[in-house]
Amino acid sequence: MPHSLSVVLITFNEAANLPRTLESVRWAQEIVILDSGSTDATHEIAGQFGARIFLESWKGFGPQKNSAISHATGDWILSLDADEEVNPALAAEIQALLAGNPTFSAYRIPRLNHFLGRPLRHGGYWPDPKLRLFGRGAARFEDRPVHEAMQSTGPVGTLKNPLFHHCYATLEDYIEHMNRYSTAGAHMLLSAGRAPRSFPAFVLAAIVNPAATFLYNYFFRLGFLDGREGFLQHLNHAAYIHWKYAKAWAAVKNER
Numbered sequence: 001m002p003h004s005l006s007v008v009l010i011t012f013n014e015a016a017n018l019p020r021t022l023e024s025v026r027w028a029q030e031i032v033i034l035d036s037g038s039t040d041a042t043h044e045i046a047g048q049f050g051a052r053i054f055l056e057s058w059k060g061f062g063p064q065k066n067s068a069i070s071h072a073t074g075d076w077i078l079s080l081d082a083d084e085e086v087n088p089a090l091a092a093e094i095q096a097l098l099a100g101n102p103t104f105s106a107y108r109i110p111r112l113n114h115f116l117g118r119p120l121r122h123g124g125y126w127p128d129p130k131l132r133l134f135g136r137g138a139a140r141f142e143d144r145p146v147h148e149a150m151q152s153t154g155p156v157g158t159l160k161n162p163l164f165h166h167c168y169a170t171l172e173d174y175i176e177h178m179n180r181y182s183t184a185g186a187h188m189l190l191s192a193g194r195a196p197r198s199f200p201a202f203v204l205a206a207i208v209n210p211a212a213t214f215l216y217n218y219f220f221r222l223g224f225l226d227g228r229e230g231f232l233q234h235l236n237h238a239a240y241i242h243w244k245y246a247k248a249w250a251a252v253k254n255e256r
Helices: 019-023 040-048 061-070 089-097 173-189 200-218 223-253
Strands: 006-011 030-037 053-054 074-078 085-088 106-109 112-116 128-134 139-141 149-153 154-160 161-168
Touching: 006 061, 006 139, 019 040, 019 085, 030 040, 030 061, 040 053, 053 128, 061 074, 061 139, 128 139, 128 149, 161 173, 173 223, 200 223
Parallel strands: 006 030, 006 074, 030 053, 106 154, 112 161
Antiparallel strands: 074 128, 085 161, 106 128, 139 149
């Protein structure tokens, strides 16, 4: 007997992305959406696809995703972000896997990131494997407010076909996103006692580190092969690292 599948997402004002994502998993037995107060058409779109919708206040990415997973009833769970898409080849691979007896408790899926509409195949952005498919109770996300990773309690396999990640359609989206993420990242640095406190430490963390990251990913990991979009992605990622450490340094400075 085939294993049932629950697709689980967290949302906040994702009306622009949600139709593409939910259309790509219409074949799943259950769609669970945990929303944190959307004011756009997110709820209406979710309802059109027959999703079960739950409302909870925002707790950070890791805790929020774990809470969403707790509402799923399927034998297996596929955790997605609202800007991701299960392409037909991946859908067929998952369906074939769950029609039999999966060898592993959880599976990583290669993710193809798209920046300004262009897939990034170099610079460390491919294959970007993410643990997203797992038997219910076999994995959970770390309790981190951002950059949450999933941990499995059993053996992990890898699927062949990629998950499409339509991460940033415009530069404005990217800048707004990185501003929020850098603030959360700065709070994590402060909580871990890793915020730069001296000026030399600030220079190393907020200037040398971003520059070195750009040079490594753009040149040594061949990010330049992804054209103008690749250049902008790596340049702005370096800026994000700078913002994260600069915000943490500023917070320490204001405490004095």
